[in-house]
Amino acid sequence: MSLRSRGARMGVIAAAVTALVLAAGCGGTTRGSEGGGGEPDVTTGTANPDAPLKEGLSVAFLPKQINNPYFTVADGGGKDAVTEFKGEYKEVGPSEASASSQVSYINTLTQQQTDVIATSANDPNAICGALTTARQTGAKVVTFDSDTKPECRDVFISQATAEGIADVQVEMIAEQIGGKGKIAVLSATPNATNQNEWIELMKKELEKPEYSDIDLVTVAYGNDDDQKSFQETQGLLRSYPDLKGIISPTTVGLAAAARYLSGSQYQGKVALTGLGTPNQMRQFVKDGTVEKFALWKPADLGYLAAYAGAALASGQITGEQGQTFTAGKLGEYTVGENGVIVLGPPTEFDKSNIDEFDF
Numbered sequence: 001m002s003l004r005s006r007g008a009r010m011g012v013i014a015a016a017v018t019a020l021v022l023a024a025g026c027g028g029t030t031r032g033s034e035g036g037g038g039e040p041d042v043t044t045g046t047a048n049p050d051a052p053l054k055e056g057l058s059v060a061f062l063p064k065q066i067n068n069p070y071f072t073v074a075d076g077g078g079k080d081a082v083t084e085f086k087g088e089y090k091e092v093g094p095s096e097a098s099a100s101s102q103v104s105y106i107n108t109l110t111q112q113q114t115d116v117i118a119t120s121a122n123d124p125n126a127i128c129g130a131l132t133t134a135r136q137t138g139a140k141v142v143t144f145d146s147d148t149k150p151e152c153r154d155v156f157i158s159q160a161t162a163e164g165i166a167d168v169q170v171e172m173i174a175e176q177i178g179g180k181g182k183i184a185v186l187s188a189t190p191n192a193t194n195q196n197e198w199i200e201l202m203k204k205e206l207e208k209p210e211y212s213d214i215d216l217v218t219v220a221y222g223n224d225d226d227q228k229s230f231q232e233t234q235g236l237l238r239s240y241p242d243l244k245g246i247i248s249p250t251t252v253g254l255a256a257a258a259r260y261l262s263g264s265q266y267q268g269k270v271a272l273t274g275l276g277t278p279n280q281m282r283q284f285v286k287d288g289t290v291e292k293f294a295l296w297k298p299a300d301l302g303y304l305a306a307y308a309g310a311a312l313a314s315g316q317i318t319g320e321q322g323q324t325f326t327a328g329k330l331g332e333y334t335v336g337e338n339g340v341i342v343l344g345p346p347t348e349f350d351k352s353n354i355d356e357f358d359f
């Protein structure tokens with residue numbers, strides 16, 4: 001169990017959860033704000049980088065959806081970290097990545113007095129009220145993979161810079177279609193913070209003169225659902241028979257689109273790239289459906305999220321820019337602007353290196 005005083009938290013939690021129900025749908029407080037709304041301040045004083053990591057912290061991972069291999073690996077990295085710092089790990093979450101499907105899980109975690117909630121947000125706003133209540137009652141909130149609005153969490157663990165992720169995908173598709181032709185994006189859910197940020201940045205990147213012959217014709221949404229992503233791919237090719245390439249910045253979408261293409265007349269003719277896990281994509285790289293795609297190490301992302309949560313809960317950091325902490329085997333990290341901590345650059349996978357990876 002946590003070292004935090006449980007008794008003191010109980011009353012606050014009951015009041016705060018009630019307040020949440022009354023204020024359902026409202027935004028959260030701003031960390032370090034004047035507290036104009038009369039809500040308790042969720043800032044936790046000054047950081048002490050030398051504070052020891054607490055043992056016994058309860059750490060819960062709440063992914064966008066639980067049946068997605070990407071999150072199984074990411075959360076598994078979180079579990080490894082929690083085991084290292086002798087905490088209690090658990091994973092909870094919805095089976096569908098819809099906007100508000102995470103709210104009830106957060107409320108339960110709050111009632112259970114969870115010390116650290118690490119979550120990948122399906123929507124930047126929908127879980128803000130619930131997360132703010134969790135923080136007001138003493139939990140530390142780490143977003144990873146897909147952020148909420150910054151004021152709704154303590155820190156965000158970004159897999160790489162959003163620009164880096166967008167640019168590598170544009171570069172890969174441009175290379176694969178010879179710099180010319182119609183392309184489409186097959187995304188996850190329409191509300192996902194990470195997907196939408198990357199798509200906007202890809203559009204911006206495509207405005208560069210070197211990409212002037214590439215035309216992004218549409219964005220389709222497979223909702224991080226395998227079947228829907230498969231059908232959306234089929235739909236894209238029906239609507240745009242002269243499509244030259246597809247970018248799918250989601251592991252679910254990329255694998256489903258590859259499966260569709262590999263069994264169709266478009267295999268090897270329509271380029272496909274994006275973000276995928278090597279284990280899901282291996283066969284499609286080997287059969288020539290996909291030349292190259294990218295990703296970071298999801299296990300490291302979860303591992304870093306867990307250590308950031310422990311550093312927050314132990315008072316080593318409060319989430320302010322410039323603070324540093326050590327994330328076990330990954331070494332030292334610094335909190336950047338807006339409480340963002342960047343894991344590192346993404347890796348590109350193709351025939352030459354895919355067998356070196358097993359995740």
Ligand code: RAM
Nearest residue numbers: 070188249250251252275
């Ligand atoms: C899917 C999810 C996740 C994203 C990866 C690349 O698993 O949409 O949020 O980061 O793909």
